[in-house]
Amino acid sequence: YSPNSKKRIYEEFFDKNGNIYCTKMFEDNEKNSLIYIQTYRHGRPHLTFKTEKQLFQHYFENKFNENDVVFCDARLLDKPLLNQQNKTKNILVFHSSHLNDNKTINQSYKMALENPQKVTQYLLLTEKQKSDILNVTNIDPDKISIIPHFIMPHQSTDNVEQLDRFVFIGRIAEEKQINHILYAYHNFLKSGFTTKLSIYGRDEFGQQRKLEQLIEELELQDNIDINGFTNNPLMEFQKSKASLLTSSFEGFGLSVMESINVGCPVISYDVRYGPSEIIDHGKNGYLVEQDNISELTKYMKLIIEQPLQNVHTKPELTFESAKQNYKQLFDSIEYSY
Incomplete structure (x- = not known):
């Protein structure tokens, strides 16, 4: 940390054997922006990245294979996932609203919604959100699956004191x-x-x-x-x-x-x-x-x-419904399981 601003300026990452494999440098100012990321191989500098998204994309390209099914529920990862070179089956999961307070599309969702050709399926929680998305995009409705959260049955306790x-x-x-x-x-x-x-x-x-x-x-x-x-x-x-x-x-x-x-x-x-x-x-x-x-x-x-x-x-909203919904999703993308 900087002795003056008390902001982080340098980070080091080590593997379980104590070998350094990554460092990050940050600006010592109010924004505290990332300057670069340096990776290491066998103790020597290997690759340098200007942004975390570049690092994420590099990781995806080396981690995934053709036709891998990838669920992504973090909008930060949409761009590196959709731009990586492997032809993966990308399923983008939306847990919250894609809209701003003024009902326009939130900036963090634009990469996902403006590149449907790179997305195999959008996985949403509600029919209402699907309707809102279809009203403002040209996404094929068949590319949007609705699988709400499920909840397991709970046995109510009979002796609980009922309060007014x-x-x-x-x-x-x-x-x-x-x-x-x-x-x-x-x-x-x-x-x-x-x-x-x-x-x-x-x-x-x-x-x-x-x-x-x-x-x-x-x-x-x-x-x-x-x-x-x-x-x-x-x-x-x-x-x-x-x-x-x-x-x-x-x-x-x-x-x-x-x-x-x-x-x-x-x-x-x-x-x-x-x-x-x-x-x-x-x-x-x-x-x-x-x-x-x-x-x-x-x-x-x-x-x-x-x-x-x-x-x-x-x-x-039951577990049985969720299982059936996911089976239909995997069948629709021709996934063997």
Whole structure:
């Protein structure tokens, strides 16, 4: 590290026998940009790369063979993978939204979406994202497979104490928009309801303090408790009347799956992407128009007045469905297994 800026300026990498095989040099300035990467063979300088992507491409060209099936779920690796010389079967996996806040394509996804001729299959989690991609690209629909996350069955514990409360479990972060939950909950209480609210999660960048200040402003101190990270989210879901999700965006919404899987219905904003694929509106939860706090309040009231019965996971999100989906994917690319 630099004695002045305290930024990293030099890195060395050694194999298990103590032999150096790579070094990296960085600029000693605010950007701390990479200057070069030097690889070594038998203790002597071998190849030099200006960028990590050049190194990645070199590695791929030496690691892969013709017709290898390669799953790539990191957009940083798209360019070196798609530009390497071997004719591999490239399957690009999207775990989150390809869109910016203004609904244009995120720069990190452009390499993937603008070079479909180099991609064997795109693997997405939701039909809605597929529709959005087809609306702005010329990608062949047959090149896009939908395989949602799956969840294993969970045996609910019969002796769990049922509490009259809503619950939020997730990162206490700005994009989670937990303040929307507080405003909706405030309106909920003004209608004469007494159901409590519990919040579980790690604080990020001082967001918890902002929530605490809003709770004080709305005079909700006696109705809400904020807890730290929980090691047993399934138990907390199972104790609750319903869980709440008001994110501005989601990759898929694993907490929504976990909640429903133990019989706790979910009231969630219908954001890109995930909730609409997991929640069967009116059966295992409710989908709410994004950022519509009054509608969120409406469904909070409804779920207390008319609790949903027999809340369970949709068949499409089971392990058996996932196995069948992957079999179809491998059959479609003519992979022998």
